[in-house]
Amino acid sequence: MTTETRTSRAELSPKPPTKTKRSNKAKTRAVLTEFSMVAPAVLVYVGLLVVPVLFAFYYSLTDYNGFPSQTPKFVGFKNFERIFESADVKGTMVLTGIVAAVGSLLVNFAALGMALLLQKTNRFNTFGRVVMFYPHVLSMLVVGFLWAAILGPQGAVNTLREVLGQGDLPFLSDPLWALWTMVGVIVWAQFGVQLVLYLAGLQTIPAELLEAARIDGANKWQLFRSVTWPALGPTATVAIITSGISLLKTYDVVVSLTGGGPAGSTKTLAYEILSVSFPERRIGLASAESVLLIIAAAILAFTVLALRKKADEGAESV
């Protein structure tokens, strides 16, 4: 009995180590497989998105014309100082802020309104949704050219007004008009996307909830205020972040609709970076401008997310 146990023990004792060794090996292999599966995505993402962002931060602290034969010269925060001293670049930043804020407000307002109108699924509404959405599949560059041909000094609208004996409207030749024309074109082209988001959001509202509120005698506005809007919260967060961030980088439509003019009145920051600072070979300045935009986008995203979180917590505690 004792010998037996001993032998069995002797037999057993070397076994566990081999087992753990083997399972260790298997584990290492499993981990390796896992890493090799994640690696390509990380590589592509880091290589072409994260590294460029880091580069932007680095170049923003240098004076560099971008030519391979030259080397960047470290200048500290000089570029940022210049940005904040230059009335011109500050104006560009304010303009970008206005486009992003007013644009995304209007886009979301229009989208939500249309979503409420086109909520029920029937033929007419489906047609309406398609019509509201279609400009989104056109590129903003094409949209800008199209509207420039329609609203320019010799475009379709002003020609029609001339025929009717009225004077021209300065859609693209007055600084304020040009700005609001541009915002209008952006809203025309972009609100369809947010419309689809709000429609999807509306579908997630349980019908019983609306029915119950209706039975309680709530009118349409009360219904919207107390049931629909709170339920749309998450959708609105997504819609506002996406439209705000996409408007922060407004570039294509500036190129094709206004070319930044008249008198630089529609120059957005992205346009300034790609069409002014870069061709003027100010890589440092352009990078500093990029850094500011990246930070603005991050702040926007996190603020909206944080507000959302707070609102959710508030809702739960009630």
Added chain:
Amino acid sequence: MRKTATISNALRISFVGLLCLAMLVPMYLLIVNSFKDQQSILSAPFELNLATATPDFLIQAWNSREFSVPFGYLITCGLVICVNIVSIGVCAPAAYVIARSPKALFRAILLFFIAGMFIPTQVILIPVIFVLRGLGLMGTFPGLVLFMASATVPFTLFVFTGFIRLLPKALDEAASMDGAGRLYTLWRIVFPLMKPIVATVFILNALGVWNDFASPQVILGPGSGLYTVTTGVYASVGQYSADYTKVFPTLLLAVVPILLIFILMQRYVMSGLAAGATKG
């Protein structure tokens, strides 16, 4: 009560109808003016006169030297397909691992990727030039594909991970019990179940790639001899924006196919967008 309902419905329908009209007017102008000469565009832009309509200007635009429309389509379609292959190809395995692994490291990696969704891609194009120059990919098609794919990676990975988490774990556990490797399990068992989300991602990426102007403008440059629909339109319309017999036909040629595809597939495009957003 019913009467007010009908009235409000009639109001709603006429209001929406009017808005639809407003949305379609630019398209109408685009179409009718593509068949007119400069004089009639300038004197009567809204007029539709079938007697004087001519396809000459469309044919001229099609044969333009600055911008061969079929070539532009070819390159853009190639981009759409390649970017999606790269993006989905690298994201599916990564998302699978991240979704199935309890390791904190992978959760951190996911967050790291999500942060990338907020990067405004066009404003980092300048540093991207230096990265691609270092890789020797500046001014090349693969360089453009890589950058565009990297821009779609955060969103793709995010929605893929969300989707896989909802798939029952039992599926792949059964497969691994049978001795299947993880890659095999992914491509043979999990990936086929991801069809709806892959379609969504494909559509969203396709729209983004199709409409992008800044990236091909900067990365391809004049030397490559390659252009997409957007950079081609810019080359042929940008310099001659006062010649409406060039502007309208070129724009029409640029939008017709994408509009047709959209109309044929509108259900998928719009539901895909909604799905992507609600998941995200």
Added chain:
Amino acid sequence: MMFATTRRRATAVLAAGTVPFLLLTACSSPSTDSGSGATAGGEVRMLVNLTDNLTQDYWNKLVKPFEDKTGIDVKIEGPTGKSVAETFPTQLAAGTAPDVIQSLFPDQQTAPELVDLSGEGWVKDTPMADTYAMEGKNYVVGVGSQAQSLVYYNKSAFAAAGITKTPETWDEFNETLQKLKTAGFTPLQSAGQFMTGLQLQQLWHPTLNIEHPKWQSSVTDESLTVGQAYQPMFEKYSKWIEDGYIAKDAVGLDPSAADANFIGGKVGMYPLGSWFVATLVKAGNLPFEVGVFSPPVDKGQDYPGPQGATMATPYMVYQGSKNLDASKQLVQYLVTDETAIKTQLTADGGFRAGYDVQTSDAGKDVQKIVDSAPSLVSVGQGAGDNQLPVAGFNPRFTQVAQSLFTGASPQDAANSIDQWVKENR
């Protein structure tokens, strides 16, 4: 049933999307082969500006005889940005710069990236080579020169307005504007984009250069500011806008639409460079006669004043070119071959001693103006050693000129350009 058809259609569409891609991969390989295959004389990439006058076809035809003679393949590339000036720096940074660059002039920053051609024997005899030399080095060579300070006018409009003589002083110019307006013409045609700043500069060159010869150098050594140089002109211009001599919405107008307006006969005066002669020739027979005069000067100054001039169709060679020899050959051909010179002078309204290519009436008038000018002076950014200390002057100047349309005072405009120079010098 319904669903099935949509699905099939969707698949068909998808398939249609894939086919071109396959074609792409199929046809991309032979094209790369031919690129490296046709190496008898190698390939030279040339970046050019494409305009209404200088189209892709024009460029291909221009270099064809050279290609046939040498076996060198010339690849014409148009800019992907607004212009060569915007695209070339991008390409330098990207490491994809072309071998030959047309339409740009060297400056302090780009000069080290360019080939100094002063060692080539044929350079000395090209027009304006000395004006554009930087410390004796020729980084750029041109085909001819372009006059930059001309006012084209509609003779019928002048007659209808009772104007018998072209204005020689600013007071007379104002009177002319007023008469044209009363007669129902657009007195002075302007346009948006680059045109706004360009025209304003062109009108002012003669007066400015009488008062401050080589004013660009004066700005560099800080004895003058751009604002001081231009404020008197800003004042005139702003007054004209206020008085309705210049249409306020012209600032949103495309430059070729402005050309069309003048050709259409609605316009009294149209300031522009000599390349407009080519546009007029292309437009054929007009229902009115076109005249040209040199911009007015201040009372007491000699008329005509110095004429602004630039090197016409300038070429530069990139230092990093892999085919330096072929690139130099191409540039030599373009600026010395008789046929090439004639083609280029005709196409873009250029002038060169010994070449009598401008045979139109307007062309001959321009030649007379150039001949009678006391001197030819460099414009805008400047040229060679007489340059402003900043890059990107013209786009910025245009923005400032446009601000006059949108309510800025002449003083604001002058301050704003000075501020910019200060920030960027």
